[in-house]
Amino acid sequence: MTDWTRASAADMAAAMRRGEVTSVELTRAHLERISAVDGDVHAFLHIDADGALATAREVDAARDAGEELPALAGVPIAIKDVLVTEGLPTTAGSRILEGWIPPYDGTVTKRIRAARMPILGKTNMDEFAMGSSTEHSGYGPTHNPWDLERIPGGSGGGSAAALAAFEAPLAVGSDTGGSIRQPASVTATVGVKPTYGGVSRFGAIALASSLDQLGPCGRTVLDTALLHEVMAGHDEMDATSLDEPVPPVVDAAHDGARGDLSGVRIGVVKEISGADGGFQDGVKQRFEESLEHLRSMGAEIVEVSCPSFEYALAAYYVILPSEASSNLAKFDSVRFGMRVEKGNVERTMAATRAEGFGDEVKRRIILGTYALSAGYYDAYYGSAQKVRTLVQRDFDAAFADVDVLVSPTTPTTPFKLGERIDDPMAMYLNDIATIPANLAGIPGMSLPAGLAEEDGLPVGFQILAPAREDARLYRVGAALERALTDEWGGALTAQAPELEVK
């Protein structure tokens, strides 16, 4: 009997169309897998078995009735708990939202429902998406299926771990500074941060509005492209949403999988590729090998320099906390969520926030409040915005010369849970290669590049493209994926150690 949880979403969809499997069977298989392994992995904060099966039954009935169905109809999906789902608890990983049931759907939620994909549940994340390890979740960390002692990345560690543990074939993520790409990197899965404005943010609980972007997570480049098409497109509820056609990402993935990259110019960004140290040897080694594959498919590889990236991390840690300090002000106990009664409204707000927010959230609220304060605004927020402009200019200059830019997604393979929890700077540095894309609003992908020799843990390969050119990520990504899976004899996730089934 086929273990459908190991299949790709594209294969599941095709098998359903051929009548080889039903959505109820697929959904049940994933729910069973979740029951079996999620006690150890803790990818999910909330599981909606009834809702998922109800959708699955409807899809099966519709298919039986000969209805025309969307491409991914019946394929189950997990949603990061940052996205509001009507009738399903949504916490953004924070205790302050414990028990809150949103009265409305985010735009991406609506699109997933319209695509008739059973929603398995909501995945764990660092509280309000602040973190790179899920250790800042108010509900306990997620464990990396490759090694349960290690971090699954963050903030979207739940979504990535769910994919790597075969608990879901697809997942929604959100990426403010790498929260899709870094978890993808450390779990050997694929994650894409689309162009800013490419996917509606309406219903995504905001961390830093000018950096946040929802995006697709999958185990293959094609699956990720299929989900990208479901999620993307103009939305009048999001004023920053691009009013343009969705880039042809699925076509690009098919195109890339043919393995021909002739005429494609690829730039290796010196500043985020470990040229000056700080990157693990095994990471650099796999990165170099991936470059060789790209070259062998006809791509031209050149080195480019983006000198302003040196300041990107610092600028990011001014802009993000500034916006977050304002975005998180609404969590005041007045209209929703936790309430710690303390006599009057002012004290009640303060007490609720003191109890409901974790340390990292408080740290960033304090940072942001300070950075926006009168007398400091120009020195901090103002300067950070200038750096942002410089980073954008660096990208513009680079993309004038090359089609895509590449780097390792993260400097290291996944570190151990607890290893950096008391060292925020070490934690922040993990995102050094992913942050520039958010500052510039450009799209980025992480896909598996292999396992580092020294620890046998996943290494991610990052591809960046100019704004609106998301399709390039998929073309180059699919080509590299094909070359590597040919070499590995299948998907890298197949090499992950078997989880204990309980």
Next chain:
Amino acid sequence: MAGLTYEQALERFDPVFGIEVHVELNTATKMFCGCANQFGAEPNTQVCPVCLGLPGSMPVVNQKAVESAIRLGLSLGCSIRESSRFARKNYFYPDVSKNYQISQYDEPTCFEGSLDVVLDDGEVVTVGIERAHMEEDAGKNTHVGGTGGIQGASHSLVDYNRGGVPLVEIVTHPIEGTAERVAEVARAYVATIRDIVKALDISDGRMEQGSVRADVNLSLRPKAAAGEDQSAVPFGKRSETKNVNSLRAIERAIHHEVVRQAELLLAGQPVVQETRHWHEDTGSTTPGRSKEQAEDYRYFPEPDLLPVEPSREWVEELRGTLPEHPAKMRARLKDAWGFSDTDMRDAVNADALDLIAATVEAGAKPQAARKWWMGELARTANDRGVTLRDLPVTPADVAELQQLVDAGTINDKLARQALEGVLAGEGSPREVVASRGLEVVSDDSALEAAVDEALAAQPDVLAKIQDGKVQAAGAIVGAVMKATRGQADAGRVREIILARAGVEG
């Protein structure tokens, strides 16, 4: 030095003031969401995830509100910025659902204009406009228990229906040189703003419902010695009196602040820079929070919204839609209608100008229209404690009423009864006249019978008239009017009486 009068205060000090007017726009929907923008609905029935500030929600700018703001800015002579931004004003307060208000900060859409304000005697004062920017209104807190204030309340209720209603805030530059006319100028300025937003039809301009609200900043400085330049004397510390919400209250608040500050200064005490609350009942202000320890609003550009970038063509198109300046319109109407200064001022103060204009438009003579609106209807509105436009009578009704009088169908007394019927919801004047049977009795035989009956009841009167005491006929006219319940034409009755007495009228 207690007991100082306003006039005495202004002999010693020179007032400088500024006004922030908040205009609630009458767009169909709110500033950043699709909820209805309507006054008076059940609490929290005109709300959605966006104006409730629920997690995940995002604002989208109401283009109609932008259009209204630009038209208002153009009416105030402002420049329209090619690219302006919204900003977040961060502060925690339960009526601000997101704990930040979306406003505009360093890049308001409309900036640097000026407005000519015409005082009652025709003097024109030019007020400099610093900016007119868009923002969203807050919800409304109701404090339960105690005296209705936040102090001593047992709990508070928040109604978010008003949260997110579009506002334009108009800020003046400091206004100097108004001396003893300071209160008059302030009042006239706000009245002009109100007239403009009504003429633009971007707000209903109802100060009593809070759709036009004013905050008044005022400071005093010593009067310059003779021959010295007053404008060279530095400004004093100012107070900001919040929510002064009627034209009369603006005058009163300025009077109060002038006297209060002058008394402090004369006693050698400092004026504290602070916000103050206006109390309509006592005509006084009390301190709010001190501006010295003002909140830091941590403004920054609203990242959820794109800049507002109206094209030049659109701005020019909007400029073409601007109505006549209210002062110019008034001068024109005064001429056309032949009103005296007093007539005109009273009509303006009663907010009756457009009602009179519409009545004239519907066919009534200007003086007749004025007489109805400023007489009978003004009294009724006053008795009912409502404004003229709240009365259930339209300018067309008034015009019809006057037509009935002019045609002799009813007399003035009957017309008042007909109006009473209209106000009671009985229908149009014509319908009320018909249903109540109010037509003047014009049938001579009926009148003659009534006259004969009255003469028979008072036999001495006929002799008096025949003796030349013609005024004695009044008693018979009165009796006939009474007998016909006022529906007789008094002039005709008189003629019949005189004919009966055989004397010439």
